[in-house]
Amino acid sequence: MAEPDTARFLADLHALRQIGQFKTGVHRPTYTPQDMESRRWLMERMREVGLEPEMDGLGNVLGKHPGAGPKLLVGSHIETQNEAGWLDGALGVVAGLALARAGMAVDVVAFADEEAHYGSFLGSRSMVGEVTEAEIDAARHNMDGKPLRQALREAGLEGLPRMRLDPARYKGFLELHIEQGTQLEQAGLRSGVVTGIFGIRYFKITAVGQQDHTGGTTMAERKDANVAAMRVLAMIDEQFPMHVGERTVWTCGRVVLEPNAPHIIAGRAELIFQFRDLSEAVLDRLETLLTRIVQEVDRRDRCALSLERLGRSAPAIADPALHGALCEAATRHANGQWQPMPSGAIHDAQHVAKIMPMAMLFTPSIGGISHHWAEDTKEEDLVLSLRILADAAEKALAS
Amino acid sequence: MAEPDTARFLADLHALRQIGQFKTGVHRPTYTPQDMESRRWLMERMREVGLEPEMDGLGNVLGKHPGAGPKLLVGSHIETQNEAGWLDGALGVVAGLALARAGMAVDVVAFADEEAHYGSFLGSRSMVGEVTEAEIDAARHNMDGKPLRQALREAGLEGLPRMRLDPARYKGFLELHIEQGTQLEQAGLRSGVVTGIFGIRYFKITAVGQQDHTGGTTMAERKDANVAAMRVLAMIDEQFPMHVGERTVWTCGRVVLEPNAPHIIAGRAELIFQFRDLSEAVLDRLETLLTRIVQEVDRRDRCALSLERLGRSAPAIADPALHGALCEAATRHANGQWQPMPSGAIHDAQHVAKIMPMAMLFTPSIGGISHHWAEDTKEEDLVLSLRILADAAEKALAS
Numbered sequence: 105m106a107e108p109d110t111a112r113f114l115a116d117l118h119a120l121r122q123i124g125q126f127k128t129g130v131h132r133p134t135y136t137p138q139d140m141e142s143r144r145w146l147m148e149r150m151r152e153v154g155l156e157p158e159m160d161g162l163g164n165v166l167g168k169h170p171g172a173g174p175k176l177l178v179g180s181h182i183e184t185q186n187e188a189g190w191l192d193g194a195l196g197v198v199a200g201l202a203l204a205r206a207g208m209a210v211d212v213v214a215f216a217d218e219e220a221h222y223g224s225f226l227g228s229r230s231m232v233g234e235v236t237e238a239e240i241d242a243a244r245h246n247m248d249g250k251p252l253r254q255a256l257r258e259a260g261l262e263g264l265p266r267m268r269l270d271p272a273r274y275k276g277f278l279e280l281h282i283e284q285g286t287q288l289e290q291a292g293l294r295s296g297v298v299t300g301i302f303g304i305r306y307f308k309i310t311a312v313g314q315q316d317h318t319g320g321t322t323m324a325e326r327k328d329a330n331v332a333a334m335r336v337l338a339m340i341d342e343q344f345p346m347h348v349g350e351r352t353v354w355t356c357g358r359v360v361l362e363p364n365a366p367h368i369i370a371g372r373a374e375l376i377f378q379f380r381d382l383s384e385a386v387l388d389r390l391e392t393l394l395t396r397i398v399q400e401v402d403r404r405d406r407c408a409l410s411l412e413r414l415g416r417s418a419p420a421i422a423d424p425a426l427h428g429a430l431c432e433a434a435t436r437h438a439n440g441q442w443q444p445m446p447s448g449a450i451h452d453a454q455h456v457a458k459i460m461p462m463a464m465l466f467t468p469s470i471g472g473i474s475h476h477w478a479e480d481t482k483e484e485d486l487v488l489s490l491r492i493l494a495d496a497a498e499k500a501l502a503s
Numbered sequence: 504m505a506e507p508d509t510a511r512f513l514a515d516l517h518a519l520r521q522i523g524q525f526k527t528g529v530h531r532p533t534y535t536p537q538d539m540e541s542r543r544w545l546m547e548r549m550r551e552v553g554l555e556p557e558m559d560g561l562g563n564v565l566g567k568h569p570g571a572g573p574k575l576l577v578g579s580h581i582e583t584q585n586e587a588g589w590l591d592g593a594l595g596v597v598a599g600l601a602l603a604r605a606g607m608a609v610d611v612v613a614f615a616d617e618e619a620h621y622g623s624f625l626g627s628r629s630m631v632g633e634v635t636e637a638e639i640d641a642a643r644h645n646m647d648g649k650p651l652r653q654a655l656r657e658a659g660l661e662g663l664p665r666m667r668l669d670p671a672r673y674k675g676f677l678e679l680h681i682e683q684g685t686q687l688e689q690a691g692l693r694s695g696v697v698t699g700i701f702g703i704r705y706f707k708i709t710a711v712g713q714q715d716h717t718g719g720t721t722m723a724e725r726k727d728a729n730v731a732a733m734r735v736l737a738m739i740d741e742q743f744p745m746h747v748g749e750r751t752v753w754t755c756g757r758v759v760l761e762p763n764a765p766h767i768i769a770g771r772a773e774l775i776f777q778f779r780d781l782s783e784a785v786l787d788r789l790e791t792l793l794t795r796i797v798q799e800v801d802r803r804d805r806c807a808l809s810l811e812r813l814g815r816s817a818p819a820i821a822d823p824a825l826h827g828a829l830c831e832a833a834t835r836h837a838n839g840q841w842q843p844m845p846s847g848a849i850h851d852a853q854h855v856a857k858i859m860p861m862a863m864l865f866t867p868s869i870g871g872i873s874h875h876w877a878e879d880t881k882e883e884d885l886v887l888s889l890r891i892l893a894d895a896a897e898k899a900l901a902s
Binding site: 283284285286287290302304306316317318319320321322323325326328330331334335337338341351352353354355356357358359360361364365366367368369370376378380447448449450472474 | 682683684685686689701703705715716717718719720721722724725727729730733734736737740750751752753754755756757758759760763764765766767768769775777779846847848849871873
C-alpha cells in the first residue's frame, strides 16, 4: 500500500499558508503578486518531487510526470477568495504533490481562477477547450472591473500559450477538497466520497401587477405583485417536496419588490429561484413543475407571471471505478467514519469530467466555515484524507 | 336651498392653481415661497367673503365668521406634495370660501403640512392640541433634513402663537377632498360620502435563520429566513379573508432579505405588513390573528420569528348627523350617482374628529391619479361636490 509522507504534506500546506497570510487564513486573489508567488512556489515543489512544471497563459500550473504509461491527474486550485481559508483548493494541489513524492504516476494541476475573480472556472474550462479568446477579451474583475488582459499582462502571463489537457494521457482526475458544509461534522464522520456534483438550474420569476395606495385600493381592485410572487413560493414550498430527489436543494435567495415601500402596493416583484440535484431527470421534472406553478398563478391571479431560465449547469457524476476506489480506500482507513455524498458546491472537477473520468473526496470543514480566514480542518482529518486519496490512486493506477 | 357661486368657486380654484404652477399641476411644498404666497392669497379671499383671517405659528390659516351663533368649520390644506395635483386639499379650502361667500355661518381653515414635508399632520394636530414645542424642535424636513424651526423662521412665522380650535364654537367639521382612488370612477359614480377614515396598524415581521450556501446545505439542515417569512405571508393570505371586515385592506409592501443574493440562503428577512379598517374591533381581531400566525410559524419553523408593532392610528367615524346630511344632499343632487364609502387614505379630518363631529365628501379622481401633476377631476363633478357640500352645510347649520 502507498505510504505518502504525511509530515511533509502538512509542512507543504503550512509553507503555502505563509504566502499571502491573513490572520489564520490567506489572501491570494487570482493574479495578485501573492497568487503568482504561490504558483512559482508550487512549480519549485513540483520539480523537487520529479515533475516537469509548466505555467500557461491563464496561470494554470501543470506538473507532468516524466514516466511512460497512463497517469492520474490530481489537483484543484491555489488562489483564494479575499481573506479566505488556508485549505480550500490548496489542499487538493498539495495532496497531488504528496502522491507524486510517493512515486505515483500522477500529474499535478492547479487550475487558475476557480474562485471566479475574473470569470467562471476560467482555468479548468480553458484546459478542457471551452474558453475562447473573445471570452478572455471581455472578462473583467468582478469587483473593480479591471480587464483580465491587463491582469494577465501585469502578472507576466501575456503571450504564454494556453495548455489543453490530453484525455488520452489520463486514467482520470482526482480532486480532494474541503467539504464547505457541516454534513460530515454533524454526522460525526471524517470523510466524504463525492457521488457527483449537483447540476444547477436557476430562474427569474417575475410578477407584474399595479402599483397603488395601500389604503385607497380595495382588495378586489388591487393587483399586488408581492402577493402573486408569494403564492408562487408557497406552491413551491408545498409541491416541491413531493417531486424532488432525496438530496435536491431549492432556494429563493433574492426578492426584489418595486417600489418596496411600506405604504405602496408592489407593482412588480422579481424572485431568483434555483434548484440543484445530481439527476438531470429530477432537474427536468422540477423545471416542468415550476413552469406549471408559475402558469397556474398567472391564470388564477390578477398579476401577470413569467418565468425566465437564467442559467443551468449539468450534473457531473463521479466515475464508478474511481468512486469505487475511493470508497474502498475510505473503508480501509476509516471504516464507519465516512459516507458517500453529493457536492452541492461547484468545483473544477465538473469541467474536467467532460473529458475524462472524475472522482472527488471531501474532508470535513470545522463548523462548515468556508471562504473565510477562520476556515480549518483537524490535522488528523487532513492526514486521513491524504491516505485515502493515495490508496485509491494506487488502486486506480494498478487497474 | 343654498346656491353657492359655482363659477366663482371654479375661478378661485384656477387662480390658486397659478401659484407654484407646474405643468397642469402645482408645486407648493410646505413653507416654500409658493406655499406662503398661497396662504396670503387665501387670507385675501377670506377677507373678501367677510371672514376674519389669521395665520398661526405653524402656518395654519383660519378665517373666522364674525357673526354670533354656532358655526361649521370647513376646509382642508393648500400646500402640496412635490409637483403634485391642483385640487387635492385646495378643493376643500376653496369650497369653504364658496360657502362663506354664500352667506353661510362657516369658518374656513387651511391646515399646514398635511402633506408631511416636516411631520405627521403638524397643522391639524396642533390645532387640536396634540403638538408640543419639543416635537417642533425635533422636526426636520423629510428629504433635506432642514429643521422645522429654520423653515418657520424663513417663512416669517417665528414667534407667532399657535391657534387652537374651540370645539364649543362649532357644530362640526366638513372636509371635501378628491378620492385619490378609482372606486367612484370604476363604479360610474360622481360622489362619495365618507363613512369614516380607516385606522391603520403596521408591523415589522422578522425571521432570523442561518445564512448558508444554497448548494452545500441540505433542506433538513437549513434555516431559510425567506421561507419562514413567506410562510407567514401565505398564512395571512389564507386566513385573513375569513376574519376581515367587508372593506378591510391588508398589504405587505416591503420585503428585505439579507444578503438578498441568488446563491445564498437568506439569514434574515424583514417584512413590513399593515392592515386598515374602520372598526377597532376588526383591527383588534386581526392583530390577534397576526400574532398567532407569527407564533405558529415560529413554533413550526427552524427560524426565529418575531412581530413588532411599528405604529397605529385609530379609525375616525363620520358623525351620523353630518354624514346623514351629506347623504341626503347627495341624493337630492345626484340620485343613484353616489355611494357611501370609507376613506383608505388619511386626512386632517381624522384629527379634527377628536374634538368635534366630522364628515367628509369625496369627488372622483380621473384615473385615480393623485400626488402627481396630472391629477384632475371633471369640472361638472367639482361643481356637483360644492352643491352637495353647501346643501348639507345649510341643513347642518339649521338643525
